[in-house]
Amino acid sequence: MxxxxxxxxxxxxxxxxxxxxxxEAKSLKRDLTRILAYIDxxxxxxxxxxxxxxxxxxxxxxxxxxxxxxxxxxxVELLELAEQVKDNSVVVPKVL
Amino acid sequence: MxxxxxxxxxxxxxxxxxxxxxxxxxVERALAVAECCKNYNIFVSITKERALQRATEIxxxxxxxxxxxxxxGVPYVLKDNFLDFGAKTTASAxxxxxxxxxxxxxxxxxxxxxxxxxxxxxxxxxxxxxGSTENSFFGVTKNSKDTRRVAxxxxxxxxxxxxxxxxPFALGTDTGxxxxxxxxFNGVIGVKPTFGSxxxxxxxxxASSTDTIGxxxxxxxxxxxxxxxxxxxxxxxxxxxxxDFMRHTSRKLRIGVILDFMTDDVDREVLxxxxxxxxxxxxxGYDVKTIKMSTLKYALPxxxxxxxxxxxxxxxxxxxxxxxxxxxxxxxxxxIYGHSRDEGFMPENKRRVxxxxxxxxxGFFDAYYLKAQKVRTLIxxxxxxxxxxxxxxxxxxxxxxxxxxxxxxxxxxxxxxxxVMTVPPSLAGLPAVSVPAGRTKSGxxxxxxxxxxxxxxxxxxxxxxxxxxxxEQ
Numbered sequence: 408m409x410x411x412x413x414x415x416x417x418x419x420x421x422x423x424x425x426x427x428x429x430x431e432a433k434s435l436k437r438d439l440t441r442i443l444a445y446i447d448x449x450x451x452x453x454x455x456x457x458x459x460x461x462x463x464x465x466x467x468x469x470x471x472x473x474x475x476x477x478x479x480x481x482x483v484e485l486l487e488l489a490e491q492v493k494d495n496s497v498v499v500p501k502v503l
Numbered sequence: 504m505x506x507x508x509x510x511x512x513x514x515x516x517x518x519x520x521x522x523x524x525x526x527x528x529x530v531e532r533a534l535a536v537a538e539c540c541k542n543y544n545i546f547v548s549i550t551k552e553r554a555l556q557r558a559t560e561i562x563x564x565x566x567x568x569x570x571x572x573x574x575x576g577v578p579y580v581l582k583d584n585f586l587d588f589g590a591k592t593t594a595s596a597x598x599x600x601x602x603x604x605x606x607x608x609x610x611x612x613x614x615x616x617x618x619x620x621x622x623x624x625x626x627x628x629x630x631x632x633x634g635s636t637e638n639s640f641f642g643v644t645k646n647s648k649d650t651r652r653v654a655x656x657x658x659x660x661x662x663x664x665x666x667x668x669x670x671p672f673a674l675g676t677d678t679g680x681x682x683x684x685x686x687x688f689n690g691v692i693g694v695k696p697t698f699g700s701x702x703x704x705x706x707x708x709x710a711s712s713t714d715t716i717g718x719x720x721x722x723x724x725x726x727x728x729x730x731x732x733x734x735x736x737x738x739x740x741x742x743x744x745x746x747d748f749m750r751h752t753s754r755k756l757r758i759g760v761i762l763d764f765m766t767d768d769v770d771r772e773v774l775x776x777x778x779x780x781x782x783x784x785x786x787x788g789y790d791v792k793t794i795k796m797s798t799l800k801y802a803l804p805x806x807x808x809x810x811x812x813x814x815x816x817x818x819x820x821x822x823x824x825x826x827x828x829x830x831x832x833x834x835x836x837x838x839i840y841g842h843s844r845d846e847g848f849m850p851e852n853k854r855r856v857x858x859x860x861x862x863x864x865x866g867f868f869d870a871y872y873l874k875a876q877k878v879r880t881l882i883x884x885x886x887x888x889x890x891x892x893x894x895x896x897x898x899x900x901x902x903x904x905x906x907x908x909x910x911x912x913x914x915x916x917x918x919x920x921x922x923v924m925t926v927p928p929s930l931a932g933l934p935a936v937s938v939p940a941g942r943t944k945s946g947x948x949x950x951x952x953x954x955x956x957x958x959x960x961x962x963x964x965x966x967x968x969x970x971x972x973x974x975e976q
Contacts, residue, residue: 426841459876463932488826
């Protein structure tokens with residue numbers, strides 16, 4: 408398998424929230440096909456009965472205390488990071 | 504460009520404390536060398552004003568007889584994916600070109616508390632995706648020995664800074680080799696600690712199951728000193744573990760040379776230099792044997808499934824709205840997302856996001872993501888068995904010395920193959936260091952990689968230190 412089709416590429420770009428130009432989509436499609444062909448080397452490994460590893464040290468979920476933490480960052484400072492701000496809110500185009 | 508070497512960090516600190524050499528003088532020296540090295544494109548920004556101000560504060564404390572920390576007045580270089588005051592944090596990406604961090608990374612805070620002074624933020628592959636520092640929005644960083652060649656990456660700027668004597672140490676991040684590989688390419692020591700050693704709070708996330716923070720230094724002692732200051736539990740990063748950098752071992756180390764990475768696929772000169780290092784270990788009396796580890800060759804394809812999957816998740820936060828680049832052409836909300844990400848990311852960032860979303864998407868999840876995580880279990884299992892027989896495993900850090908700029912940019916798989924030896928310990932969360940092992944006939948640096956069991960960071964650094972003392976005998 409591993410040949411990425413045009414429609415798969417379009418779907419992937421949508422999932423990734425990337426508006427790609429035609430030329431770039433074409434070159435990325437070629438790269439992805441190559442990378443997936445390389446990844447296909449894993450086909451030769453037998454993993455019957457093997458459990459997956461999602462994190463290396465078998466850590467349990469760590470809960471933190473239910474208390475307010477002061478990161479030393481103010482709302483004003485955070486809002487300064489946004490491109491468009493009005494009345495203490497971040498501005499985005501109309502959605503509905 | 505060669506500058507006089509910095510002395511070992513404890514000596515620099517001793518002089519700052521005694522007033523023999525002021526912190527301001529150290530900072531001025533670092534800034535002067537940085538200025539001389541401009542053509543290497545090491546820095547994204549220089550934090551001169553803040554550095555001099557902090558140095559002045561330290562000198563005033565010394566004069567007033569107030570105690571100063573164990574890194575007092577020592578200048579250092581910070582990879583530009585650490586949040587830090589005094590400069591923007593760009594991750595070398597257009598997405599964060601104007602990003603001014605409202606807080607500082609825990610690692611940076613700890614270094615500052617110990618008196619270290621950041622003099623500038625170094626170049627990297629955008630979002631630390633890459634192995635050459637060619638994928639930067641701010642241009643390519645050049646190799647310290649040959650400016651036609653790559654610095655390695657993704658922490659290329661930091662490695663070259665230490666190699667050229669800008670500062671005695673520099674910080675990097677290592678997800679699959681981003682400290683070790685540029686360290687090898689520039690003849691400095693590079694430390695990737697046990698997963699969880701150093702808090703990642705305030706560092707731009709790449710792949711959360713393998714991201715680590717480490718350093719570059721000119722010698723193992725300094726590297727360990729810096730790692731010791733940064734390491735330890737942090738309530739703001741729940742994956743952090745206790746500091747293992749001062750745990751000693753006195754027993755005779757058993758060292759296993761990984762035969763699977765000592766084959767004809769490796770550059771001839773690299774092999775010869777690594778074999779020479781192995782002979783030195785043998786002569787020095789270590790118990791050196793060989794070991795075959797047949798699953799390690801699958802580490803790279805596993806890595807390029809797992810890491811893109813995590814990258815796709817971690818880069819989902821860049822929406823062009825709350826912070827970061829917002830595309831001017833965008834009129835609707837989906838356009839803001841799509842265009843901002845298209846404009847703000849480099850091609851390699853897009854490749855990884857797309858691959859990540861592919862392997863996580865329905866219909867492919869089991870065949871790719873789940874399969875890769877199962878093979879990862881086999882790799883971890885093989886390491887576990889190896890560390891029952893050995894204390895340290897050894898192989899070259901990279902299959903070749905630094906390659907030419909542009910040589911591998913047309914084929915991502917060729918670039919990925921450079922990571923074939925550094926990726927396996929990352930997937931298992933193991934500590935690994937790259938130490939300078941020698942130079943090729945044309946003067947390029949070659950590194951040897953020492954890998955330890957979980958938490959044995961001090962063991963591999965002590966070994967590196969003993970081998971430095973042993974010198975060229």
